Amino acid sequence: MNNKNAFLHEISLDLLCVHSNLVPNHNPIMNTLVCISHVPDTTAKINFTANGTSLDPSGVQFVINPYDEFGLTKALHLKEAQGGTITVINVGPAITEPTLRKALAIGADKAVRIDADPMDAITVAKELKNHIQVNSYDLIICGQESIDYNGQQVPAMIAAMLHLPFANACVGLSIQNGTATATSEIDGGHATYEAALPMVIGGKKGLVEEKDLRIPNMRGIMSARTKPLEVVASSETGGLTSPVVFEKPPGKAEVKIVDSENVDELVRLLHEEAKAI
Amino acid sequence: MSILVFVEDWNGVYKKASFEAVGYAKSWASMIDAKVVAVTSTQAPAAELGGYGADHCIQIELGQTAMGIAGQLEALSSSASGVVIAGTSLGRSVAPALAALKDAALSTNTISLPLGTAPFQIKRGAFSSKSIETIELSGASPIISFVPNSIGIKVTSGEGAVETQEISSLELLKVIGTEVASGKVALPEAEAVVSGGRGLKGPENWGIIEELAEVLGAATACSKPVSDIGWRPHSEHVGQTGIQVNPNLYIAIGISGAIQHLAGVSASKTIVVVNTDPEAPFFKAADYGIVGDAFEVVPKLVNALRAFKAAS
Numbered sequence: 001m002n003n004k005n006a007f008l009h010e011i012s013l014d015l016l017c018v019h020s021n022l023v024p025n026h027n028p029i030m031n032t033l034v035c036i037s038h039v040p041d042t043t044a045k046i047n048f049t050a051n052g053t054s055l056d057p058s059g060v061q062f063v064i065n066p067y068d069e070f071g072l073t074k075a076l077h078l079k080e081a082q083g084g085t086i087t088v089i090n091v092g093p094a095i096t097e098p099t100l101r102k103a104l105a106i107g108a109d110k111a112v113r114i115d116a117d118p119m120d121a122i123t124v125a126k127e128l129k130n131h132i133q134v135n136s137y138d139l140i141i142c143g144q145e146s147i148d149y150n151g152q153q154v155p156a157m158i159a160a161m162l163h164l165p166f167a168n169a170c171v172g173l174s175i176q177n178g179t180a181t182a183t184s185e186i187d188g189g190h191a192t193y194e195a196a197l198p199m200v201i202g203g204k205k206g207l208v209e210e211k212d213l214r215i216p217n218m219r220g221i222m223s224a225r226t227k228p229l230e231v232v233a234s235s236e237t238g239g240l241t242s243p244v245v246f247e248k249p250p251g252k253a254e255v256k257i258v259d260s261e262n263v264d265e266l267v268r269l270l271h272e273e274a275k276a277i
Numbered sequence: 278m279s280i281l282v283f284v285e286d287w288n289g290v291y292k293k294a295s296f297e298a299v300g301y302a303k304s305w306a307s308m309i310d311a312k313v314v315a316v317t318s319t320q321a322p323a324a325e326l327g328g329y330g331a332d333h334c335i336q337i338e339l340g341q342t343a344m345g346i347a348g349q350l351e352a353l354s355s356s357a358s359g360v361v362i363a364g365t366s367l368g369r370s371v372a373p374a375l376a377a378l379k380d381a382a383l384s385t386n387t388i389s390l391p392l393g394t395a396p397f398q399i400k401r402g403a404f405s406s407k408s409i410e411t412i413e414l415s416g417a418s419p420i421i422s423f424v425p426n427s428i429g430i431k432v433t434s435g436e437g438a439v440e441t442q443e444i445s446s447l448e449l450l451k452v453i454g455t456e457v458a459s460g461k462v463a464l465p466e467a468e469a470v471v472s473g474g475r476g477l478k479g480p481e482n483w484g485i486i487e488e489l490a491e492v493l494g495a496a497t498a499c500s501k502p503v504s505d506i507g508w509r510p511h512s513e514h515v516g517q518t519g520i521q522v523n524p525n526l527y528i529a530i531g532i533s534g535a536i537q538h539l540a541g542v543s544a545s546k547t548i549v550v551v552n553t554d555p556e557a558p559f560f561k562a563a564d565y566g567i568v569g570d571a572f573e574v575v576p577k578l579v580n581a582l583r584a585f586k587a588a589s
């Protein structure tokens with residue numbers, strides 16, 4: 001949407017709110033929390049510190065976790081449809097702030113950083129739970145997975161800790177009068193669920209389409225500078241899992257090239273050598 | 278002492294990953310001299326689990342959703358020395374929910390058996406297959422969710438005693454429908470995967486991919502742009518931002534092998550690449566390669582495989 005349209009859109013939303021009693025099925029406004037993890041760009045070369053105990057961040061570009069970008073855009077769509085506020089949150093040290101600023105530039109209203117260097121997902125989930133308990137949100141959107149540690153843990157943990165409904169691998173979400181309908185990928189197909197808000201989502205592509213993803217424009221970047229980014233002290237210590245060492249996966253042996261005129265040879269190799277068929 | 282293992286079925290038929298999970302629990306249990314307690318639905322053939330290492334099978338009316346099941350497992354695992362859950366799509370929701378309810382250490386994406394139990398360490402995949410991480414889990418009852426097909430199924434034996442219990446489940450979601458494609462091999466469960474990329478030029482050309490998948494009993498998959506343009510459904514998209522697969526055999530046809538694609542497939546045991554471009558990066562990650570046109574190579578490969586199947 002260009003700026004002029006965005007402006008008109010805001011006006012029409014205002015009108016909608018004023019006359020909301022005239023509009024059937026007008027949904028209540030939504031306060032959405034989008035949990036953002038700060039991860040190496042998908043093309044980053046991954047290296048570790050000399051003793052192999054942590055990621056070497058030098059030369060690594062950090063970005064909003066790709067799964068969370070879909071969630072953030074979904075939150076924007078919901079806000080545009082029915083009003084409300086979008087808060088983005090990260091549990092992490094100060095170096096994650098540019099990632100939160102980027103989320104503000106994309107359109108979130110405010111950002112919260114819980115100042116911690118969490119050791120594991122359960123500690124992240126506890127910090128987020130503590131925040132959610134004292135703030136009221138109608139919807140908590142996480143990504144299905146962070147592409148750094150590939151945990152797939154935080155969203156289900158938050159939901160379990162708060163006894164909230166949870167839809168993982170969520171590829172579709174609609175909200176009508178405080179009831180959410182969520183479609184999730186399950187092995188070999190899909191399931192559709194209904195729940196009363198608030199609920200927790202572990203989202204992915206499908207929540208919105210790739211073409212709908214927003215990138216920050218100039219106006220967004222300017223306004224992000226003045227939007228609130230609140231830093232909150234951490235309330236949890238310790239953790240239950242700790243990294244011992246990181247290694248690179250063993251390298252592959254040189255590829256065996258088989259002549260395209262001789263596919264029988266490939267079948268033989270797959271059977272006798274690889275034992276794959 | 279016991280290791281609890283969640284055994285998943287689909288309409289009463291066990292998932293292959295469930296047998297692998299029981300075997301995982303058996304290996305772990307034998308390190309600490311514990312029994313394997315399998316939790317399974319009342320519809321499933323519990324006695325079968327003895328053959329994979331279960332000593333005791335508890336049949337319950339399983340909850341309908343991950344949260345419901347996690348609550349049931351919490352009740353059943355209060356005195357267990359550990360819990361094993363296969364990383365299927367259901368397992369990947371159940372395991373973290375259970376960890377939160379029990380406040381227990383959890384390892385997801387696990388690719389090894391316990392390296393030792395005191396301290397308790399395992400290996401897991403991190404940074405989208407660009408790294409293997411060894412982690413230590415503390416506490417009395419660690420939870421392991423492993424990548425299906427990373428450990429393998431072992432046939433051993435357990436006592437296999439079966440008992441039925443009643444444990445209610447608290448559901449927070451209402452399931453209004455499920456649809457699962459029948460007759461097709463589900464991607465995360467597949468032992469072989471045939472995957473197509475933009476090199477196939479259009480959805481009308483997927484016949485050769487499907488034919489090859491059929492002779493191999495394989496699931497079909499695709500690269501991200503292929504699902505983005507709508508040639509194939511999103512649920513077939515593999516890679517860093519799609520499904521991660523770990524089959525015995527992955528055949529990539531007309532896929533360049535971008536780093537984000539490799540992140541989701543490089544854990545496959547054997548990788549075959551068919552590509553016209555000898556410089557395609559995928560060849561560096563492959564075990565076997567054919568430099569050639571998919572439209573010529575794949576039909577020939579289908580015929581050769583049919584002949585092989587007929588002869589063996």
Ligand SMILES: Cc1cc2nc3c(=O)[nH]c(=O)nc-3n(C[C@H](O)[C@H](O)[C@H](O)COP(=O)(O)OP(=O)(O)OC[C@H]3O[C@@H](n4cnc5c(N)ncnc54)[C@H](O)[C@@H]3O)c2cc1C
Pocket residue numbers: 042066473474475476477499500501502503514515516517518519530531532533534535536537538541551552553554557569570571572
């Ligand atoms: C944030 C982010 C996340 C991403 N996540 C993923 C992901 O999860 N999964 C994923 O797949 N990609 C992902 N990508 C995209 C990735 O970078 C590549 O663009 C994509 O994998 C390329 O798809 P492709 O190989 O099908 O197409 P192309 O790169 O266009 O390659 C087509 C290949 O086909 C070959 N070819 C052409 N004609 C023939 C023929 N007749 N026979 C045989 N070979 C032929 C060509 O030589 C070429 O190598 C992601 C990108 C970003 C930025």
Ligand SMILES: Nc1ncnc2c1ncn2[C@@H]1O[C@H](COP(=O)(O)O)[C@@H](O)[C@H]1O
Pocket residue numbers: 034035036037038065067068089090091092121124141142143144145146147149150151152153154155
């Ligand atoms: N440090 C963090 N701060 C805020 N949200 C997080 C953090 N880590 C994970 N999340 C959220 O949880 C989702 C799944 O992450 P994970 O469980 O780490 O794979 C991410 O997509 C985020 O939405």
